[in-house]
Structure formats: C-alpha cells, structure tokens
Amino acid sequence: MTTPQTPILEARALTRSFGNVRALDGADFDIYPGEVVALIGDNGAGKSTMVKALSGSLALDSGEILFNGSPVDLDSPTAAADLGIETVFQDLALAPHLNAAQNMFLGREKPAKGILGRLGFMDAPTMRKESQAALDMLGATVRSLTDPVGAMSGGQQQAIAIARAVAWAKGVVFLDEPTAALGVVQTRNVLDTIRRVADNGVAVVFISHSMPHVMEVADRVQVLRMGKRVATLEAKKTSMEELVGAMTGATVGATS
Template sequence: MTARLEEHFQATETFVRPTAEALVRCEGLEKWYGSVHALAEVDFHAEPGEIVGLVGDNGAGKSTLIKILSGAHPADGGRIFFEGREVRLDSPKAAMGLGIETIYQYTAMVPAMSIARNMFIGREPLTRFTIGGIGLMDRRTMVEHATRSLTNIDLTERSPDTTVEELSGGQRQAVAIARAMYFKSKLLILDEPTNHLSVKETNKVLDYVASLKEQGIGSIFISHNLHHIFPISDRIVAMARGRKIADIKKSDTTIDDLTDLIV
C-alpha cells in the first residue's frame, strides 16, 4: 500500500457507528480462503430503511462479506446481530428466515424451468389441496405474482411461462431481481445486480431499491459503478484488501473523493 493511497483513507475513528436500532450489525468479521485473508476485522452495519453502497476494487472482500451475511459462507471469526439479537447465519435458509434476501453476482437459475417457477424455487406457494399428504403447488398464484414482478422491472414482453433458457443474460438477471423483490423481506442485498442490464432496466432497479426505503427495508448494494449507487445510497462503505477503509455518510463525501479512495 503506497503512502499516496493511504492519504485518502478515512480515519477509523470517524467511521459511522451503528445505532441501537441497527437492522444488521457485524463486529470483527474474519474470513480466510486458504492463505488469502479475505476479511480482516470488518465491522459493518445497516439501519432499517437505509441504503448502504458497498464499493472497492476487485478482490476487496465485498462478495465475501455479503456471502457471510446471506448464510452462504461461514465466517471464521466475529459476531453478527440482526435486530439487536446475536444470530448464527449457518445456511442461506437461516438468513432468509430472518428476512435477508440476496441477489448474487451470478445468480443461479434453472434454465429449463419457467420464469414463474424460477421465482419460487424452494419456496413454492401451496394450494389447500394435497395428494398423498403432499401439498400441490399453487401455479396460479405463482404466475400472478411473477407477472406483477415482471411489470415492476419492465419485462412485460415476456410471459411468466417463458423458460429461462430463452432469456438473455440481462433478462435472467432481471428475473433474479424480480424474485428478490417479491421476497423482499427486511434486508435486501444486491451484489452487482445491474452488470448485464440495459440502461432502462438498471434505472428501474435503482428506482425500486430507492422505493424500498419508505417501507423500512434496508439494502446493501454492491457496484463497481459509483455513478449508479451514489445517487441512491445514504452511506458508502469502501473496502480494500479485506479491510474496511471508509464508512461515510453520502452527505460528507463526493464521487470524486470516493473514486480517489478505491482506485
């Protein structure tokens, strides 16, 4: 790390601190992948209704942090609190159960299944009918909700019965976003969700995330494009080489300062 770069780092004692009402709060997270120290002493938090922009160069540890928060990877050290209670996020199901919904950088879909089925994988609504004690999937509800979600992201030219393999990369990403929007819960995490989207689709997603604030839903939005996240973020957290190097209210910084910090 050069002296020139260090000049830009925010002093640790000026990092924004969580309130007593923080939605999620992590203390001293540690993660190793073999000999790679992917997270070192990372404190992180998000308040209800707050949009946190998470930025940093390739390999900074952003995805690692959100994989821990979404239960996909275990931390090697540190503590996580959700709505004030200490929690163990040892599976994606545990995280979803708390109300943490994640859109990954490369979200998994089943190509041969329809948009509607992909939206509800593992969480299919059931009818009141059963066969041999097993609930029947409520296809009509799935199609109705899928249609509404596709309208939200302006993918109306596609029917919910379209199989995902017929969609472009951007459209698949849009379906993943529609899915997370439907199960939006309390905390929405988006890891580079707009990479393959058109400008129009991207703006829709940004508008949507901004609209979640009013419902008290917190969001963590990872992007390489500061121009996407700066306008909608309340606070920016920057990482470099597994460490948090800035945690600052948007009103106390500028895109230019942040660009100096992370590149």
C-alpha cells in the same frame, strides 16, 4: 432518512481466509432499516466474501453478526431467509430449466387448494400472477412466465432474480452488481426500485462498480479495502474522487 439507533444487520470484526489469502481481516459493516448502503471496493477488497458471509452462504473464521441487535448464526441461506434476508448474487442462482414463476417461488411453492394440493400439485396460476406483479413493480418485461429462464436474455434473467429477492425480502436485500447486465431503461427501473424498497422499510445493500449509481441511490457508502472497512461516508456529503481515494488508499474517509 432518520436513522434508528440499532442497525438491522451488523457485522463486527469478521475474518475469513482462503489458504494464505485473508479475504476479510477484521471487517465491520452495518445497515439500518429503510437505508440504502453501497458497499464498494476494488477487486479483491472482500465485497463478495462479506456478502456471502452475511447472507448465510459462507462460514466465517471469526467475528460476530447481529440482527436487530441480537447475535445470530447465519449458517445457511435458509437461516438468512428466515430473518428476511435475501440476496441476488452475480451468478443469479436461477434454475435454467424452470420458468420465471417457478424460479420466483423456488423453495416457496404454493400448493393447489383441496385434494390437488394434497396430491402434490402446485397453484401455478397464483404463482404466475404474483410473479407478474413482482416484475411489474420492477418495471421489467420478460418474454414469457412459462418459458425456461435459460432461454432468456441475461437482462431478463437479472430482472427475475432481482424481482424474486425484492418480493421476499422483509429485512435486508443484498444486490451484487444488479445493473451489470441491464440496458439503460432496465437500469433506471432497478435504481428506482431500490429506493422504493428502502422507502418501505427494507434495508438495501447495493454492491456496484458504478460510482454514478452509488452516488445516486445510496444513503451511505461503506468502503472495503484489503478485507477491512476503511471508510463510511454519507453519499450526499462525499464525491466520486473521495470514494475512489478511499478505495485505493489515497485518502481516508470518515469512519463510523
């Protein structure tokens, strides 16, 4: 890919402490439109804290976040969503009592046309049709669009959460361990979808412990260790051994 000069999303010197624990300690991050960046690090490296900060779910102690080169205040998930930033967290953030289509359009419901819409009725057929299209793009199959998602398997719930994020993301989508609960076929579909989303100009942040998946799908890999970015490496020019070495501190990779 040809890298533009300005990142769509950039973090500079982010810090965040939880009591005596410094989860982020001057951490940096950047990603460009249409790029897949894998964010990796050992447990406690600061990945989840970074994702929450950049998706508007966590306040920072200090640091600066820029979107398309301009400083922004991501003080809520709504503020992030308004910029086209969507996130799939490990807990999926689905409403278990609602069905797949209702979860897909949660907070973005489509009112019915005419008087029914003015009376508060939703356009359920359209929401089901568009939800099915989003799931089809992912290559995912769910048992029913009208059953509560709480009664579905973990893999089906994961697929719904990913399809929702991909459908609404216009700038950046964060996928935190998106293949963790999936089988082989669904995992293949998710990895293929990540590349398709990036090819359409959306930046994808891929957080994963699976080094083979990272090597396959990422353009660049950014490594966090002890709350700091310690390496930025081109996926095609690195190895799993080098990535693991950067994660553990055994080696230091090329930094940006």
